[in-house]
Amino acid sequence: MSYDAHVMDKLRSNFELLRTVIRYSKHPDLKVDLSRIEDIIDRQIPETLQKNAPADFHVLFTNFKNEFEKxxxxILFDKLIGKNVVSLGGGFSSGKSSFLNALMNKRVLPADIDPSTSVPTYIVNGPEHQVQGINIFNTKIDLELKAIRQITHGFGKVDDQNEETLTDPVTLGHVMNSIFLTTPWHHYNHIAFLDTPGYSKADDKNHSAKTDEQIARTHLNSSQFILWFIQADAGTITEEDITFIRTLREDIPKLIIVNKADKKPEQDLREIIAKTKKVLTTKGIAYLDVLAFSNIQPDLYDSAAIRDQLDRWNVQVYESKFARNFKTIFIRCKQFYENEIEQESRRLNRLNKSRTLTDDPTIGECLDSLIMEITRSIAGLKAVNQALRQLQTDFFTELKFISDLAGITMPEPSEIELIQENLKNPLQLLRGYRQKKGLSSDNSAFHLLQATFSNINPVIAGCPGGSEYVNQLVDIIQSQCVIKQQDIHIQDECKASELYAEIFNTHLSLGE
Incomplete structure (x- = not known):
């Protein structure tokens, strides 16, 4: 079969894209040698913990490896260094890509695609358009702007002059790990947007390797800020979203966006926002605000408020999340071994006491055997715990060395040692204790707090701003807690709002 010149040009273009995307390099484009730290991750940690590890070690280790890929x-795309990453999260087809297209006022990112072809995409500001990707062989490749859509929507469809299909389209998203877009259409100098594919459970029809919950969680937990998208036609935030958000780091600020707002009348939309705020507050999930957006009418609804929040994030000082996220696995394992050692030590103490109370040789022999077994168990646990501490030191020493070479801010290993896992929300602890003990709430506390705050317009987990609001809060604290005004330090309106929300949430949670 012979093809005309037009068809041949299309076939040649398709072949060049395919050849580029699947290119393999024995020497990935890295500025630093990762072999030593990869040996710690891939060999030393599993070998050290293979005989006795926490029950959730597989999840911890998978998150750890995903974090290292981030x-x-x-390292591969140094334009990310020093940028505050704003990750876009939410269920599949919640409108994340369309939101970014509306911000750039250009239809760059593909929308409404198959989950298996979705590719995590970073967007940063730059004077010229530049597209690079990392394929599954960890090879960095240069692409054209149009390739972003071709990779995910499919390329290779060629029709002859009679409009008969000669070749069917093929998607390449499954061979790409990530895409990096530099463009002047992105107007935030210190923000890198990360468009994630969304999340899904293993039994979900949209599930794929790209939308796996653990990978989605790693993307979001590695960011400095999160935009979480829900669809207006869903009525409110879903229980699946609530469950997933609970697994994200509480210290990452989250702005909730009710997307596709044009699909609902104004009154219905405001009711959806109010209901979403109530659900989030009741579930104990901290958030900055719930705002409406529509890429069909991007200048309407709460677009100005969303842009104001992005402007504030754009001037925030960058703080890396890598050290804290890497430390999680070491903290959890350390807690596991310390708990195991404590439990075994209690058993040993009881056996030793029992041994002193019997003169029966048969019983004594059995007790001696158990004492020796538990003593060996404790020694083994202590040895693994000590080896884990050494691995932690080795890992963060190597990580600091690599980060310095790559220009990535990373605390000293001695400072990382001080990082502890987030404390539990005290309201959640109180609620759990109350349920466990079958206790009912004392409404007197509810009525006392309600009377105290009766003259204040409550803004739950929001940031109303303004010095008048701060002054009101200072007056309440001063009068109710007998504290001098000069001893009250509120850094900004957001902190004031957060503090007020915590106080107000207390009587909501305990009085429910």
Missing amino acids: FKDF
């Missing part, structure tokens, strides 16, 4: 993104 760290490599910063």
Whole structure:
């Protein structure tokens, strides 16, 4: 079969894109040698913990490895270094890509695509358009702007002059790990947007390797800020979203966006926002605000408020999340071994006491055997715990060395040692204790707090701003807690709002 010149040009273009995307390099484009730290991750940690590890070690270790892949993104694409990453999260087809297209006022990112072809995409500001990708062989490749859509929507469809299909389209998203877009259409100098594919459970019809919950969680937990998208036609935030958000780091600020707002009348939309705020507050999930958006009418609804929030994030000082996220696995394992050692030590103490109370040789022999077994168990646990501490030191020493070479801010290993896992929300602890003990709430506390705040317009987990609001809060604290005004330090309106929300949430949670 012979093709005309037009068809041949299309076939040649398709072949060049395919050849580029699947290119393999024995020497990935890295500025630093990762072999030593990869040996710690891939060999030393599993070998050390293979005989006795926490029950959730597989999840911890998978998150740990995913976090390292994110760290490599910063090394491979150095334009990310120093940028505050704003990750876009939410269910599949919640309108994340369309939101970014509306911000750039250009239809760059593909929308409404198959989950298996979705590719995590970073967007940063730059004077010229530049597209690079990392394929599954960890090879960095240069692409054209149009390739972003071709990779995910499919390329290779060729029709002859009679409009008969000669070749069917093929998607390449499954061979791409990530895409990096530099463009002047992105107007935030210190923000890198990360468009994630969304999340899904293993039994979900939209589930794929790209939308796996653990990978989605790693993307979001590695960011400095999160935009979480829900669809207006869903009525409110879903229980699946609530469950997933609970697994994200509480210290990452989250702005909730009710997308596709044009699909609902104004009154219905405001009711959806109010209901979403109530659900989030009741569930104990901290958030900055719930705002409406529509990419069909991007200048309407709460677009100005969303842009104001992005402007504030754009001037925030960058703080890396890598050290804290890497430390999670070490903290959890350390807690596991310390708890195991404590439990075994209690058993040993009881056996030793029992041994002193019997003169029966048969019983004594059995007790001696158990005492020796538990003593060996404790020694083994202590040895693994000590080896884990050494691995932690080795890992963060190597991580600091690599980060310095790549220009990534990373605390000293001695400072990382001080990082502890987030404390539990005290309201959640109180609620759990109350349920466990079958206790009912004392409404007197509810009525006392309600009377105290009766003259204040409550803004739950929001940031109303303004010095008048701060002054009101200072007056309440001063009068109710007998504290001098000069001893009350509120850094900004957001902190004031957060403090007020915490106080107000207390009587809501305990009085429910």
